Amino acid sequence: MEISVPSLLRIKPKALYKIGKYLRKESMNKIALFYGEGIKDMFGEPVDISLDSSEIQVGIEKTIVNNDVQEVYSMTFDMPKDVQAIVAIGGGKVIDFCKYLAFVSRLPVISVPTSISNDGFSSPMSSLYVNGSRKSLKAKMPDGVIVDTAIIQKCPEAFIYSGIGDLMSNITAVFDWKLAARQENKPINDFAALISLNAVENFINYGNKDIRDIELLRLVSGSLVMNGTAMEIGQSSRPSSGSEHLISHAYDKVAENSTLHGLQVGVATYAISWLQEYKHDVIKKVFLDTGFIDFVAQKPLSKKDFFAAIDLAPSVKDNFYSILSEAGKIAKLKEFVQTDELMKKMVV
Ligand SMILES: [Zn+2]
Structure with a gap:
């Protein structure tokens, strides 16, 4: 039985502003970056600044609007080969998408929730649509969780x-x-x-x-x-x-x-x-x-x-x-x- 727990764990105000620094420490120098709907408008700028200043490359960046399992599978073909980690910023939808993407593409995943409405941001399960109905699927336990409590405070x-x-x-x-x-x-x-x-x-x-x-x-x-x-x-x-x-x-x-x-x-x-x-x-x-x-x-x-x-x-x-x-x-x-x-x- 293999158990994985998040080894990168930051829960504090302004944590999002240091995301680049945290990723660099983990030697995650090239990432696939995924936002939930509307999240890039709110937090894209500080994330970009932080990634740039730590010289983290973004191999692919997408906003996730649809959490159908087929979308996850097709995303695996779009992933650049040298990406070292998947980063999910937003609510349950993008995090569930990325935990499953990490599971099928065998990459680490960093979960960055912008709200804490349930325990999904740190669980090994993903709720995705399979043939039109919602299913709970075994996914990858996040390797890292970054919670910016100043953002949570305002949600x-x-x-x-x-x-x-x-x-x-x-x-x-x-x-x-x-x-x-x-x-x-x-x-x-x-x-x-x-x-x-x-x-x-x-x-x-x-x-x-x-x-x-x-x-x-x-x-x-x-x-x-x-x-x-x-x-x-x-x-x-x-x-x-x-x-x-x-x-x-x-x-x-x-x-x-x-x-x-x-x-x-x-x-x-x-x-x-x-x-x-x-x-x-x-x-x-x-x-x-x-x-x-x-x-x-x-x-x-x-x-x-x-x-x-x-x-x-x-x-x-x-x-x-x-x-x-x-x-x-x-x-x-x-x-x-x-x-x-x-x-x-x-x-x-
Ligand atoms: Zn629950």
């Missing part, structure tokens, strides 16, 4: 809340993982579970819950990096994805208007933790203190779609035992969604 609050929701789900995910292990009489990877739980606890224990606080954003970013690493070490998405993720995936399928992954996951985490009778009060306090609940309440999820998602959730993944697999739990969860005061604000 829309929805993205930050989404990142927090995706991080909090570690608690319910690890619970489900242990439950499944007992049921199936299989061991879990204890180290992966420990990383996942420590990542979320670091964030929970930090006193200031102002989502624009730069130290809080550093913690959330670092913890989301740990999420990806836990998945790589556990060779499974289990450390960071349980029944709360099943509900979010199901909601994406049934809802007319689904919203950001981490917002849906956060709402489901709040409900599932009550069902698991584990750390529900801790999760509730974090969601109240950060303003997560009030934020979701501004544009609540649809109750009809959420109920359909709960019904569909257990069949979203094959052989995935969770709290929802136990008798009577689905009815109990729906009852909670109907009656809990905070749930009634988030799901209407």
Whole structure:
């Protein structure tokens, strides 16, 4: 089993302005540079200046608008032969594209997220379109992650809340993982579970819950990096994805208007933790203190779609035992969604 973790890791204000210096240190002197849509307009200038001043050559530069797997394959033919690394700057789409491109072209990939709305910027999986439908594919774990927290600080609050929701789900995910292990009489990877739980606890224990606080954003970013690493070490998405993720995936399928992954996951985490009778009060306090609940309440999820998602959730993944697999739990969860005061604000 080969495990790779990001060895280049910079999480700090103005990190983007030093990208050239970081790449040179890693002897990545010629790169393939990919931007998300609209990202070059915002950050192209400081990136160019930084690459130029460190004499990093750009062998190919593209903006990624379409994350179809076929586009990735055709891109492999356009890659100059002497490129030493792939650099992805932007949101989930370009990073997923590049992690898969790196996987098929056997090159290192540096992930430079401009928002932290989920743990995908540091995970070994890519969400891409295959024959018209979205699939989660095994991809390359980023060899480097550069997060400019000054950029993250200015991004829309929805993205930050989404990142927090995706991080909090570690608690319910690890619970489900242990439950499944007992049921199936299989061991879990204890180290992966420990990383996942420590990542979320670091964030929970930090006193200031102002989502624009730069130290809080550093913690959330670092913890989301740990999420990806836990998945790589556990060779499974289990450390960071349980029944709360099943509900979010199901909601994406049934809802007319689904919203950001981490917002849906956060709402489901709040409900599932009550069902698991584990750390529900801790999760509730974090969601109240950060303003997560009030934020979701501004544009609540649809109750009809959420109920359909709960019904569909257990069949979203094959052989995935969770709290929802136990008798009577689905009815109990729906009852909670109907009656809990905070749930009634988030799901209407
Ligand atoms: Zn997630």
